[in-house]
Amino acid sequence: MDLDMRRVRYFVAVAEESSFVRAASRLHMTQPALSRQIRALEEDLSVVLFQRDRQGTLLTRAGHQLLEDARPMLSMAQAVQQRVRMANREVNHFTIGFMPGVIVTPIVREFARTAPQLDIEVVHTSITDQVDFLLDGRVDVCYVRLPLPEGMFEVVPLFPEPRVVALSSAHPLAELKAVHVEDLRDMTLLQDPLDVPEWRGRVPRHPVMPLEDTGRFPVTIEECLEGVASGAGCYVMPAGMAGFYRRDDVAYLTLEGVAPRMVALAYTKHRTMPELHQFAELSRRMLGPGAD
Known part of the structure; x- marks a missing residue:
């Protein structure tokens, strides 16, 4: 029997x-x-x-599995509706997602020159919502930072980007140009340690200010940097984003x-x-290997 998407949406709620x-x-x-x-x-x-x-x-084991699968499925169903409506327009629409630290203006300009039949829009995304923008159809294509969920996207790797660590300007190490991850063991990492597999130091047992919900890491980059500025710990991010979040x-x-x-592009x-x-x-x- 085919799944009733309306009931799946009720289940997620x-x-x-x-x-x-x-x-x-x-x-x-x-x-x-709703119970019925x-x-x-x-x-x-x-x-x-x-x-x-x-x-x-409480969710059962089967409920947990359905929830994991249902969210992207509902997002993709919404994307299908959006793309069908877009296809009904006289002018083809093409939306490009970009993130801080990845300069795409020359590419978009060249693409617009070679595809004059398209109505091109450029939309800002971030690491925390890049998958959502792709799944729900808000963008047709998006510049992303890997990893992405496997099996869902076509991925075109472009270039490796070094990472930097954000420290409070008042920290003794702040005057240095570079630091090794082992030198930060005594600090608290203000993000999920899975983001930095090489991390062997401390992680917060309690939420970092100004968060109020207990038991979770800061969600946005802005929240993480507030914690950094207050001296609560450090935050690791792609180098290209540092200039965008200069403070x-x-x-x-x-x-x-x-x-x-x-x-990458996805x-x-x-x-x-x-x-x-x-x-x-x-x-x-x-932007890829050998690009000028």
């Missing part, structure tokens, strides 16, 4: 709210009606998705002993729009 009552309010429907839709989805899948007890509404109370040092981040798999391949080839020629 309940999973995110951990409550049928709050999810029903969010979806502007009654709680009994979730039961129907469970019957379709022949599984139990939620456990209900005094602690609230007097933060110093950026070249970080040795860590692998660079690969800058777009959703299985798309046949010929301009995607044209733009990818242009990016490879102007």
Whole structure:
């Protein structure tokens, strides 16, 4: 049986709210009606998705798996609708996502010259939302920093980008030009240590100010840099982003002993729009190995 996307969307709301009552309010429907839709989805899948007890509404193992798959699936369904509507317009629309530290103006200018039939738009993204922009169709193609989820995108590697560490300007090491990752062991890394596999130092047990939610790392780069400026720890980022986030109370040092981040171009798999391949080839020629 094919999945009912409407019921999947209801399921995600309940999973995110951990409550049928709050999810029903969010979806502007009654709680009994929502419960019936979730039961129907469970019957379709022949599984139990939620456990209900005094602690609230908890996901089962099957529920966790569905939630992991459902979010990108809903985003891609939204992207399909958007692209179909765009295709119905007389002028073809082509949206390019870019991030701080990756200069794309010459490429976009050259692409516009060779593809005059396109209405080209350039949209700012960040490391934290680059996948979302690709999945939900807000951009057709996006400059990204790897890694990306495997199996979902066509990826064109362009160039490796060294990384820097952000320290408070008041830190004793801030006067140096470079530092090795081992020299930072006594500091706290203000991000998920999976972002820096070489890290062997401390990570925060409690949220870094100004965050209030317990048990999570700072989400945005701006939040991380606030923690750095206050002396709470350090933050590792691609070198190209340092100039974009320049501030007097933060110093950026070249970080040795860590692998660079690969800058790449990405777009959703299985798309046949010929301009995607044209733009990818242009990016490879102007930014890839051997580019001027």
